Amino acid sequence: MDRKRRPSRRYEKSCAGISGGKTMKVAVIGVGGMGKWFAKLFKDAGDEVLVHDIKAKRMKMVAEELGVEFGEAEDIARKSELVIVAVPISAAPETIEKIARVLGSRSLLVDICSVKEEIVDTMKELKTEAEMASIHPLFGPGASDLRGKDIIFVPVKVDRMYKKFKERISEMGANVVEMKADEHDKLMAVVQCLPHFSVLSFVLTLNSMKDFLVEDVKTPMFAHLLLASKAFLTRSPKLYGEIQVHNKYASIVRERMLEVCRSLDVALSAGDAGVVEKEFMELKKLFSRKEMEKAYKLLYELFERREER
Incomplete structure (x- = not known):
C-alpha cells in the first residue's frame, strides 16, 4: 500500500x-x-x-x-x-x-x-x-x-x-x-437512448453498404458521424443494450424516430424534394442563427484540423 x-x-x-x-x-x-x-x-x-x-x-x-x-x-x-x-x-x-x-x-x-x-x-x-x-x-x-x-x-x-x-x-x-426517477428516464430516453440508437443504426447501415464505398473520401458531416461511431464502439455493448431494454421510454423514442424516417422516405421516394425545405423551416426555430453558424464553423474547424494531421 x-x-x-x-x-x-x-x-x-x-x-x-x-x-x-x-x-x-x-x-x-x-x-x-x-x-x-x-x-x-x-x-x-x-x-x-x-x-x-x-x-x-x-x-x-x-x-x-x-x-x-x-x-x-x-x-x-x-x-x-x-x-x-x-x-x-x-x-x-x-x-x-x-x-x-x-x-x-x-x-x-x-x-x-x-x-x-x-x-x-x-x-x-x-x-x-x-x-x-x-x-x-x-x-x-x-x-x-x-x-x-x-x-x-x-x-x-x-x-x-x-x-x-x-x-x-x-x-x-x-x-x-x-x-424524480421517471423524469430522469424520460429525459434519458431522448438524451441518451436516441443518440445511441441513431449512431448504432448509422454504423449498421454503413457496414451493409461497404460495396458503395469505392474510395476513402469524406464530407465534414460524414467524418464527424464516423468519429462518433468510433467513440461509440469503444464502450460496452452490454451497457448500450441494457439502457435500451431497461428504460421503458426508450421504445417510444425509437418508434418515433422510425416514424420520422418512414415519413421522410415516403415523401422523398415520391419525388417531393421540397419536404426537406419544409422541415428545415420548422427545425430552424429550435436554435438561434448565431448558434447554427457557430456550429457550422466549428464543424469545419474540426474537419480541417483532422485533414492537417
Missing part, C-alpha cells in the same frame, strides 16, 4: 467527508470503467477508498493500480460512509438490496446506473438505516475530472449525509441536477 497522497489542488476545497470528518471512507462496488473512475476520483481527493468487483483479477489489478484496498462487497461497505454501486443495470437491484442490509445510519448508498425507475423502486422498499440516492453521471470514463460535467441526482431516503455529498460533488466542479 502506498503512502496517502496529498489531494490535488482542485480538490482541496472538497475534502470534507460527508459525515463531518476531513476525509471519508468510500466503497466502490464494481470497478469497470465508471467504478474505477470514481474510485480514482475519491482517491485523488485524499479519501480512503476500498473496492470490490465480481471479477477477482480485475478487482486486484485496479486496487494495485490505484493503491487502494480491496475486499468482499459487504465487508468494505460496512466500513464506509459512502458506498457507490457501479454494476450493470440488470445486477443493480440485487446488489443494492444486499449492500443496504449491512449499512448503518451514518452511511449513504448510491448507484450510478443509467436507468432509474426500477432501481429507485427497489430502494424505496428496503428497510435500512442508511440514506439512499440514485445518481447518473452524464459522461464516461474518458472524462478527466468533474468540472463542467452534469450529474443527475434522484433522492430516495435522504438527510444530512446526502446534502453533504451533493455539496461535495458540486465543489468538485459538477453541475448537479436533482429530479
